[in-house]
Amino acid sequence: MPNKSLAIIAAIAVIGLLFLVYLAATFESPEGTRTVDIAVPVPRAPEPIQRVETPAPTPAPILPTERPAPEPVVVNEPVVPEVVEEIIDLPVLNESDAFLTERIQGLETGTRLLSLIVSDDVIRKFVVFVDNVADGNLPQLEYPVRRPSQAMAVRELDENLFEMQTVSYQRYTPIVDGLAAVNPERVIPIYRMMKPLFQEAYRELGYGSRNFDDTLVRAIDTVLNARTAEGPFQLIKPKVMYIYADSEIERLSPVEKQLLRLGPQNAEKLKLALRQYRERLTTP
Numbered sequence: 001m002p003n004k005s006l007a008i009i010a011a012i013a014v015i016g017l018l019f020l021v022y023l024a025a026t027f028e029s030p031e032g033t034r035t036v037d038i039a040v041p042v043p044r045a046p047e048p049i050q051r052v053e054t055p056a057p058t059p060a061p062i063l064p065t066e067r068p069a070p071e072p073v074v075v076n077e078p079v080v081p082e083v084v085e086e087i088i089d090l091p092v093l094n095e096s097d098a099f100l101t102e103r104i105q106g107l108e109t110g111t112r113l114l115s116l117i118v119s120d121d122v123i124r125k126f127v128v129f130v131d132n133v134a135d136g137n138l139p140q141l142e143y144p145v146r147r148p149s150q151a152m153a154v155r156e157l158d159e160n161l162f163e164m165q166t167v168s169y170q171r172y173t174p175i176v177d178g179l180a181a182v183n184p185e186r187v188i189p190i191y192r193m194m195k196p197l198f199q200e201a202y203r204e205l206g207y208g209s210r211n212f213d214d215t216l217v218r219a220i221d222t223v224l225n226a227r228t229a230e231g232p233f234q235l236i237k238p239k240v241m242y243i244y245a246d247s248e249i250e251r252l253s254p255v256e257k258q259l260l261r262l263g264p265q266n267a268e269k270l271k272l273a274l275r276q277y278r279e280r281l282t283t284p
Helices: 002-026 097-105 110-114 122-134 166-171 173-180 184-193 195-207 212-225 254-262 264-281
Strands: 154-158 161-164 234-236
Touching: 097 110, 097 122, 097 184, 110 173, 122 195, 122 212, 166 173, 166 254, 173 264, 184 195, 184 264, 195 212, 212 254, 212 264, 254 264
Parallel strands: none
Antiparallel strands: 154 161, 161 234
């Protein structure tokens, strides 16, 4: 039975195939007709899109903000009182002692200082003393400062051989302390005010127009550069005056030998005071 079914299906398939062949062989195109080939439209390529690049906007320049000018600051400067220089009529040189004494008396230590200096012809004696010290010498007679009233203390070691006692240094201590106690800031203005009189006394020594300030500074330097030494010092007395037994010490200048008689402590105090005066004399 199955074989019959398969044979029937096969026969139908063959008949259908033959029928299709027949239709294909007998088919004709209708008369008066032509075949038109219709061109298949070719799709156009899309036109390129032109991109117009818009330039980025240029940022506007940032202009500095104009700030209002600051109002000027008014500084009220302190009112400096006008310094009116006192016009002082200086006395003549021969009558200058009372004028100078009055000015020294106005110092804090004026009374003490007046007790140490001479009372007559002070400016001339001071100028002569300074002129000698500038050359390492001491005047023979006139000093502007009173000399000690005590004699130098010595101890006899042998026949015509003595030793200076350190107690002798104390003779000069009141003089050195009195001079060192004077404030240079108070003394220099007095000297500047009376400078014409000092200059006149200096001209009397034959120095013409040479500035006395230069000689004064040179005298201070002579003392500052003088060496000091510790005692005791041996002395001999060939005549009236003692001299140093050590010939090397005796050959020192009179100023250097005087500093030895002051003693090392007094000499250093004197030098310290003189340095302050020198600084103020050389400062414009």
